[in-house]
Amino acid sequence: MISNSIDARSSSTLAGSHRNTRLxxxxxxxxxxxxHQSEVMGLSARPLSARRLSIDIAGLHRCLVDFVRCSxxxxxxxxxxxxxxxxxxxxxxxxxxxxxxxxxxFASLTLLESDLADLFQARVIxxxxxxxxxxxALPLLASGHLTAGNKPVLVFDRFxxxxxxxxxxxxxxxxxxxxxDHNDISMLEQICKQNPVAAYICDGVYSMGGxxxxxxxxxxxxxxxLFLYIDDAHGISLFGRQGxxxxxxxxxxxxxxxxxxxxxxxxxxxxxxxxxxxxxxxxEKLFRRFAIAHAFSASLNLAAxxxxxxxARLHRxxxxxxxxxxxxxxxxxxDRLIKTDQQGxxxxxxxxxIGNEASAISAARALVDRGFFTSxxxxxxxxxxxxxxxxxxxxxxxxxxxxxxxNALHDxxxxxxxx
Amino acid sequence: MISNSIDARSSSTLAGSHRNTRLxxxxxxxxxxxxHQSEVMGLSARPLSARRLSIDIAGLHRCLVDFVRCSxxxxxxxxxxxxxxxxxxxxxxxxxxxxxxxxxxFASLTLLESDLADLFQARVIxxxxxxxxxxxALPLLASGHLTAGNKPVLVFDRFxxxxxxxxxxxxxxxxxxxxxDHNDISMLEQICKQNPVAAYICDGVYSMGGxxxxxxxxxxxxxxxLFLYIDDAHGISLFGRQGxxxxxxxxxxxxxxxxxxxxxxxxxxxxxxxxxxxxxxxxEKLFRRFAIAHAFSASLNLAAxxxxxxxARLHRxxxxxxxxxxxxxxxxxxDRLIKTDQQGxxxxxxxxxIGNEASAISAARALVDRGFFTSxxxxxxxxxxxxxxxxxxxxxxxxxxxxxxxNALHDxxxxxxxx
Numbered sequence: 130m131i132s133n134s135i136d137a138r139s140s141s142t143l144a145g146s147h148r149n150t151r152l153x154x155x156x157x158x159x160x161x162x163x164x165h166q167s168e169v170m171g172l173s174a175r176p177l178s179a180r181r182l183s184i185d186i187a188g189l190h191r192c193l194v195d196f197v198r199c200s201x202x203x204x205x206x207x208x209x210x211x212x213x214x215x216x217x218x219x220x221x222x223x224x225x226x227x228x229x230x231x232x233x234x235f236a237s238l239t240l241l242e243s244d245l246a247d248l249f250q251a252r253v254i255x256x257x258x259x260x261x262x263x264x265x266a267l268p269l270l271a272s273g274h275l276t277a278g279n280k281p282v283l284v285f286d287r288f289x290x291x292x293x294x295x296x297x298x299x300x301x302x303x304x305x306x307x308x309x310d311h312n313d314i315s316m317l318e319q320i321c322k323q324n325p326v327a328a329y330i331c332d333g334v335y336s337m338g339g340x341x342x343x344x345x346x347x348x349x350x351x352x353x354x355l356f357l358y359i360d361d362a363h364g365i366s367l368f369g370r371q372g373x374x375x376x377x378x379x380x381x382x383x384x385x386x387x388x389x390x391x392x393x394x395x396x397x398x399x400x401x402x403x404x405x406x407x408x409x410x411x412x413e414k415l416f417r418r419f420a421i422a423h424a425f426s427a428s429l430n431l432a433a434x435x436x437x438x439x440x441a442r443l444h445r446x447x448x449x450x451x452x453x454x455x456x457x458x459x460x461x462x463x464d465r466l467i468k469t470d471q472q473g474x475x476x477x478x479x480x481x482x483i484g485n486e487a488s489a490i491s492a493a494r495a496l497v498d499r500g501f502f503t504s505x506x507x508x509x510x511x512x513x514x515x516x517x518x519x520x521x522x523x524x525x526x527x528x529x530x531x532x533x534x535x536n537a538l539h540d541x542x543x544x545x546x547x548x
Numbered sequence: 549m550i551s552n553s554i555d556a557r558s559s560s561t562l563a564g565s566h567r568n569t570r571l572x573x574x575x576x577x578x579x580x581x582x583x584h585q586s587e588v589m590g591l592s593a594r595p596l597s598a599r600r601l602s603i604d605i606a607g608l609h610r611c612l613v614d615f616v617r618c619s620x621x622x623x624x625x626x627x628x629x630x631x632x633x634x635x636x637x638x639x640x641x642x643x644x645x646x647x648x649x650x651x652x653x654f655a656s657l658t659l660l661e662s663d664l665a666d667l668f669q670a671r672v673i674x675x676x677x678x679x680x681x682x683x684x685a686l687p688l689l690a691s692g693h694l695t696a697g698n699k700p701v702l703v704f705d706r707f708x709x710x711x712x713x714x715x716x717x718x719x720x721x722x723x724x725x726x727x728x729d730h731n732d733i734s735m736l737e738q739i740c741k742q743n744p745v746a747a748y749i750c751d752g753v754y755s756m757g758g759x760x761x762x763x764x765x766x767x768x769x770x771x772x773x774l775f776l777y778i779d780d781a782h783g784i785s786l787f788g789r790q791g792x793x794x795x796x797x798x799x800x801x802x803x804x805x806x807x808x809x810x811x812x813x814x815x816x817x818x819x820x821x822x823x824x825x826x827x828x829x830x831x832e833k834l835f836r837r838f839a840i841a842h843a844f845s846a847s848l849n850l851a852a853x854x855x856x857x858x859x860a861r862l863h864r865x866x867x868x869x870x871x872x873x874x875x876x877x878x879x880x881x882x883d884r885l886i887k888t889d890q891q892g893x894x895x896x897x898x899x900x901x902i903g904n905e906a907s908a909i910s911a912a913r914a915l916v917d918r919g920f921f922t923s924x925x926x927x928x929x930x931x932x933x934x935x936x937x938x939x940x941x942x943x944x945x946x947x948x949x950x951x952x953x954x955n956a957l958h959d960x961x962x963x964x965x966x967x
Contacts, residue, residue, distance in 0.1 A: 148721045150691035151699070154838055161650075161837045171836060173655040176642045185655065199646040206642050214643045214851060215634050223595045223625050224633045224855050225820035227618040227812065231580075232923060236592040236604065258676050260845040264683070264714070272569035280570070291844040295683070295718065302567045302717040393646065401644035401849040417590060418580045419573055425710040426679040430820040432633060432851030436643050504651060 148298060153509050160486040160507050160516075169493040169505050176206060180525045184502065193502040194530045196520045201367055201477045202452040203525020204399025210439045214400075217435025225430040230423045238434050244441045249373045251384050251406035252413040255394065255429050255437070256422050259362045259403035260292040262391050265420025266405060267296050270328055270358055270389075271303040274415055279326045280304040281356055286331035286341070287311050290360050293330055314345045321353035333361030333376040333390070337511055337519060338471045338480045340364070343379045350387055357388045366397030367453060367477065372444045375476070377406060384408030394429075399443075400436035402429045455524035459531050463522055466535035480506065481518040481542060489516035492541055499537040518542075567717060572928050579905040579926050579935075588912040588924050595625060599944045603921065612921040613949045615939045620786055620896045621871040622944020623818025629858045633819075636854025644849040649842045657853050663860045668792045670803050670825035671832040674813065674848050674856070675841050678781045678822035679711040681810050684839025685777065685824060686715050689747055689808075690722040693834055695775055698745045699723040705750035705760070706730050709779050710928075712749055733764045740772035752780030752795040752809070756930055756938060757890045757899045759783070762798045769806055776807045785816030786872060786896065791863045794895070796825060803827030813848070818862075819855035821848045874943035878950050882941055885954035899925065900937040900961060908935035911960050918956040937961075 164170040174184040180203065183190045204210060217237060218224055226235065238255065245253040256262040273280035282305045285294060300306050309316045321327050329349075331341050341359060349355040364375025374397070376390050384390070385408045394402035407413050417423060429437070443449060457475060464472050469479045483489040486507040493505035496518075507516035518538075522531065583589040593603040599622065602609045623629060636656060637643055645654065657674065664672040675681040692699035701724045704713060719725050728735045740746050748768075750760045760778060768774040783794025793816075795809050803809070804827045813821035826832050836842055848856070862868060875896060883891050888898045902908040905926040912924035915937075926935035937957075941950065 148687065148718065150687045150722055150838075151693065154688075154691060154693055154834070158837070165837075170650055172652045173658040174652050175655050176640055176645075182652075184652070197647050197651050205644060205646065208641075211637060211641055211643060214637050218630060218633050218851065221595055222627075222630055224630060224851055225624060225814050226595075227624065227814035228616050231589055232616050233591045233593050233601075233603070233921075236594050239592040258680065258841075258845050260683070260841060261677065261679060264679070268567065268569045269573075272573060274570065274573055291840060295840055297718075298721040299567065299715065299717045303569055395644050395646035395846055401846070415573070418577070418584075419569075421710060421714055422677075422679060426677050427814055427820070430849070430852060432637065432643055433849060502652075 156513065157509050160490065163487060164490045164505055167490050167494045169490060169497060179203065179206075179527070180523060180530065182502065186497065191497070193497065193500055194526070194534070196501060196503045196522070196534065199363060199396040199521050200399060200525065201397045201456060201521065201523050202399065203523050204397070204440060204443070204452070205395070207399055207443065209443060210399050210436045213439025214432040214436040217431045217438070221431055223431060225427065227427060229425060230428045231418065234428055235431060235434060237431065237438070238428055241434050241438050241441070244438060245404060248371050248441055248444055249377055249406050251377065251390070251408065252410065254405050254407070254413065254416055254420075254423070256403040256405070257427060257429055259360065259391055259393050261422035261426060262403040262405050263292045263360060264296065265416065265422040266358065266389060266391065267293070267300055267330070268303065268421070269415060269419060270356065271300045273304070275412060276326045276328070276356055281326040281328040282307060282320060282324045284309055284317060284320055284327055284329045286329070288335055288337070289331050290336065290362070293360060312339075312342055314342055314349070317355070318349055321349055321355055326354065326356070328356035328358060330358045331360070332363070333359045333374065334363035334476050334478070336363055336478065337506060338476075338478050340375060340476055343376055347380065354387060358391070359389070360391040362391065362393040362396055362403070363478065364397070365392040366399070366444065366449070367456065372397070372449050386412070394433065394437050398437070398440055400440045401433040402437065452524040456522070459522050459524065459526050459528070462528055462531045463535060466532065467538055477522045479520045479522065481520070481538065482515070483517045483542065484514060486516040489518060493518060495541045496537055499541070501534050501537055575932065576928050579909065582906060583909045583924055586909050586913040588909060588916060598622065598946070599942060599949065601921065605916065610916070612916065612919055613945070613953070615920060615922045615941070615953065618782060618815040618940050619818060619944065620816040620875060620940065620942050621818060622942050623816070623859060623862070623871070624814070626818055626862065628862060629818050629855045632858025633851040633855040636850045636857070640850055642850060644846065646846060648844060649847045650837065653847055654850060654853060656850065656857070657847055660853050660857050660860070663857060664823060667790050667860055667863055668796055668825050670796070670809070670827065671829065673824050673826070673832065673835055673839075673842070675822040675824070676846060676848055678779065678810055678812050680841035680845060681822040681824050682711045682779060683715065684835065684841040685808060685810065686712070686719055686749070687722065687840070688834060688838060689775065689777055690719045692723075694831060695745045695747070700745040700747040700775055701726060701739060701743045703728055703736060703739055703746055703748045705748070707754055707756070708750050709755065709781070712779060731758070731761055733761055733768070736774070737768055740768055740774050745773065745775070747775035747777060749777045750779070751782070752778045752793065753782035753895050753897070755782055755897065756925060757895075757897050759794060759895055762795055766799065773806060777810070778807070779810040781810065781812040781815055781822070782897065783816070784811040785818070785863065785868070786875065791816070791868050805831070813852065813856050817856070817859055819859045820852040821856065871943040875941070878941050878943065878945050878947070881947055881950045882954060885951065886957055896941045898939045898941065900939070900957065901934070902936045902961065903933060905935040908937060912937060914960045915956055918960070920953050920956055
């Protein structure tokens with residue numbers, strides 16, 4: 130059924146060459162060791178107020194302003210969300226049930242899912258993590274059951290999140306899998322033309338900066354029936370009147386039968402876990418029966434359910450918009466002081482290019498010594514030789530903290546070898 | 549490096565035929581629909597005391613005695629564990645951090661992992677679920693990094709849990725993958741003889757009854773250096789002076805460099821999440837850098853951390869042994885009244901063979917009407933035509949509840965068509 134005439138193959142990763150864990154480890158290990166030795170990774174910390182952390186560094190508790198966590202709206206320590214988590218446990222005198230969700234769920238989890246469905250105007254199923262949500266969804270997509278019985282050719286964006294790309298070989302055992310260059314809409318259109326059914330798997334907001342061209346993807350969907358599976362873990366809550374996120378807020382009306390959005394209940398949303406937004410009852414039924422994480426793993430625990438219900442309530446108040454606006458102000462404040470590839474974008478992730486891996490790690494360490502915790506990014510998170518820093522800006526940062534970070538970056542990054 | 553002379557292939561599943569999601573769905577859907585219509589699956593419930601639940605059935609709240617959840621020691625509503633979950637959230641004024649564990653963890657998670665390491669006499673890393681733990685571990689095993697640089701042939705038990713078997717095609721992109729019959733030690737020995745390095749992937753306690761032949765596996769390990777990856781999700785806490793579980797309690801001294809045990813922090817343990825027990829510092833380092841769920845997904849939330857720390861404390865008290873003994877008494881009480889394939893086993897899972905799928909579902913429904921919630925099991929959980937009921941016996945059941953279930957089974961099961 131799948132055409133063999135995929136010209137995209139020349140630029141694609143094919144079944145059988147999807148993974149080489151050994152090579153990846155051998156390449157990445159020296160840098161990871163250096164990052165651990167430099168005490169910029171693998172740290173233990175306690176939360177202080179707002180975006181401040183107490184982190185153990187060389188046996189001392191250092192108070193750092195954190196730009197690593199992805200709590201973009203600063204909700205992860207919101208008192209109502211914390212209280213929601215505690216109350217759910219108290220109310221049920223339970224935290225977790227060890228049984229597959231296909232059998233039975235906490236009644237409050239059922240209520241949470243209806244509430245999220247109403248909030249995001251989609252059918253919603255929750256999972257213990259986005260990793261679990263993605264793992265459950267992709268084989269169902271490959272099976273053809275979401276595309277009128279026709280197995281789609283699965284087209285991965287080269288930068289699709291690791292928890293998506295992980296499954297390429299598994300999916301290649303079921304249908305044709307192709308990887309195309311990042312945001313290569315014209316290659317995607319070629320594939321749509323050459324195949325009866327195609328599905329595109331990508332991120333909404335990319336964890337290392339940038340976003341999917343949602344408009345372009347929707348027009349390919351309209352033209353060719355392209356199925357879209359978009360992981361919007363980093364986009365949820367930041368956009369839309371009720372925080373439905375970067376991708377959902379660009380889709381007017383129903384999701385329809387050819388779009389699935391994965392998202393996080395952590396990150397912008399401020400609770401814990403993952404979810405899928407689906408467009409039809411039939412899809413929901415299929416996922417509730419067959420998604421592996423639904424049938425063979427555990428659900429959100431009650432603390433996560435209670436926190437998510439509290440956050441859903443907040444998403445219906447004016448506080449959501451206030452925090453969305455604060456985030457945009459912090460992002461603009463940063464962009465006024467530091468130029469990055471993402472300048473001017475309303476998305477909260479900024480990356481600083483450094484190049485050399487050791488230099489990026491040493492820059493992250495110098496920032497720690499100035500009171501700022503950032504992510505050194507290097508292979509396999511980004512390609513070799515493209516190491517740098519990742520900064521997650523949030524509504525919870527003060528303007529002074531953003532300015533302090535920018536001043537430190539001005540001092541430190543030009544001094545890094547290789548910059 | 550991997551020999552091609554695997555005679556086991558005739559009885560094995562090979563790369564390219566590891567998955568057929570479409571066929572699985574088409575075969576299983578009618579029975580799953582029937583189970584949902586019969587209201588024995590997909591239910592919403594609230595916990596009552598001990599093993600009792602209030603379940604919505606046909607719009608009414610029915611009080612049922614539950615034999616579905618796997619809280620074998622009845623710890624999932626232990627007041628100290630519930631209190632531990634609440635206190636951890638209160639203490640940190642946080643529930644969850646959205647960042648990869650490779651960057652940073654809650655200090656209390658670090659403390660939990662040291663505590664579990666001491667409890668189980670192994671290096672311990674926790675994960676948000678056993679699904680996530682398994683997904684992270686298997687590619688590292690395939691890479692050869694755990695077996696002195698030699699990629700092992702990966703041998704799956706045919707009944708290995710779905711969250712292990714899911715990854716066969718992914719692993720087949722890295723090394724040779726073979727599936728052998730359940731507990732087929734002599735086939736496994738043949739494979740050990742014919743290949744420089746082999747790794748066996750199986751469950752400790754199987755979720756549908758029975759267990760791995762740990763003694764036999766350990767002697768193959770001694771003779772041929774066989775690597776063992778054993779998912780003991782259902783065996784943890786039930787055996788061993790400190791509850792180290794079915795598999796770990798059969799291994800004297802250190803785990804060594806050729807054994808990894810996955811386990812649940814839910815089920816017998818009574819908290820929420822998953823873990824790996826590792827035997828060496830080098831393995832721990834590798835997992836903390838490269839396991840996908842460690843590098844690209846979230847950790848246990850703080851409620852789970854607090855609950856697990858409280859349960860670890862309980863595992864050091866006389867209460868653990870008392871509950872282990874109660875469980876054995878309940879199992880013996882059941883075995884005196886009902887004959888099953890598992891009769892006489894100290895493991896808490898009993899299955900009732902019925903055969904026909906519709907009959908198994910109707911038996912589960914008849915039990916609901918008598919006040920007992922059990923799991924109807926059928927394809928793909930068990931092979932076609934081997935449907936039945938699964939009963940999870942726990943220390944939290946009263947002798948009267950066990951007797952009531954047995955009486956109901958005597959009345960109901962012989963009446964089921966096809967039995």
